[in-house]
Amino acid sequence: MKPTTAQVEAGQAVYTRNILSAYDILVLGISNRYIWKCPSARIASLYNTHVSANHLDVGVGTGYFLDRCRYPASHPRIALMDLNANSLAFASRRIERYSPETYRQNILEPLSPPLPQKPFDSIGINFLLHCLPGAIANKAVALDHLKPLMNPGARIFGSTILQGGVPRSWLARKLMGFYNRKGIFANTEDDLHGLRAALTQRFDEVDIQVVGCVALFSARAG
Numbered sequence: 001m002k003p004t005t006a007q008v009e010a011g012q013a014v015y016t017r018n019i020l021s022a023y024d025i026l027v028l029g030i031s032n033r034y035i036w037k038c039p040s041a042r043i044a045s046l047y048n049t050h051v052s053a054n055h056l057d058v059g060v061g062t063g064y065f066l067d068r069c070r071y072p073a074s075h076p077r078i079a080l081m082d083l084n085a086n087s088l089a090f091a092s093r094r095i096e097r098y099s100p101e102t103y104r105q106n107i108l109e110p111l112s113p114p115l116p117q118k119p120f121d122s123i124g125i126n127f128l129l130h131c132l133p134g135a136i137a138n139k140a141v142a143l144d145h146l147k148p149l150m151n152p153g154a155r156i157f158g159s160t161i162l163q164g165g166v167p168r169s170w171l172a173r174k175l176m177g178f179y180n181r182k183g184i185f186a187n188t189e190d191d192l193h194g195l196r197a198a199l200t201q202r203f204d205e206v207d208i209q210v211v212g213c214v215a216l217f218s219a220r221a222g
């Protein structure tokens with residue numbers, strides 16, 4: 001079922017300048033370690049393994065991992081894509097040393113011009129899927145929109161917070177319930193099986209590691 005505009009808006013509306021200023025400490029520092037039980041160092045390591053010198057990041061937030069990861073070249077091409085203008089501005093300022101390209105897009109809709117001129121060798125979609133409304137089979141339309149932007153052999157990678165097929169503490173269940181009621185998360189139907197199916201239907205060499213209630217994944221375009 002296609003999500004309503006209000007549901008799509010809710011998934012990105014929380015990222016105001018003030019929230020973004022606190023995001024690294026509250027989400028990447030505290031929640032990841034103590035509530036979702038996946039320290040951000042695990043995600044940083046995913047970036048270091050898969051990021052290329054020709055990288056697109058979608059759902060950029062504060063650009064924390066893009067700022068800290070090790071690129072395989074000193075002057076990587078980096079493009080940022082997000083529905084929220086605050087996230088794009090915050091992340092692009094943070095990594096302005098790389099002169100990033102920016103694209104404002106709703107990833108649930110077919111991409112509209114201006115589009116990137118050339119495809120990418122890696123795409124990061126970290127903590128994006130659990131913000132997108134719908135069941136995984138439906139929100140995976142985002143992967144269909146991104147696939148044409150991938151060179152042959154390019155990697156898509158990231159992580160997402162799941163409800164099913166992963167261990168969740170009492171606190172994790174409470175906070176996830178709260179975020180879902182507010183529309184900040186939309187992962188009530190997200191489980192490990194659905195994530196694996198969405199990736200294997202579209203990509204090769206799918207790898208998924210579960211750490212706490214976070215699934216860290218990577219896959220390769222054919």
Ligand SMILES: C[S@@+](CC[C@H](N)C(=O)[O-])C[C@H]1O[C@@H](n2cnc3c(N)ncnc32)[C@H](O)[C@@H]1O
Nearest residue numbers: 011012059060061082083084087106107126127
């Ligand atoms: C939880 S933040 C993730 C930030 C960053 N990737 C990280 O891992 O710290 C989710 C990001 O996805 C963006 N977003 C949410 N819904 C979107 C949509 N439909 N299309 C594009 N971006 C979206 C939000 O604006 C926000 O910047």
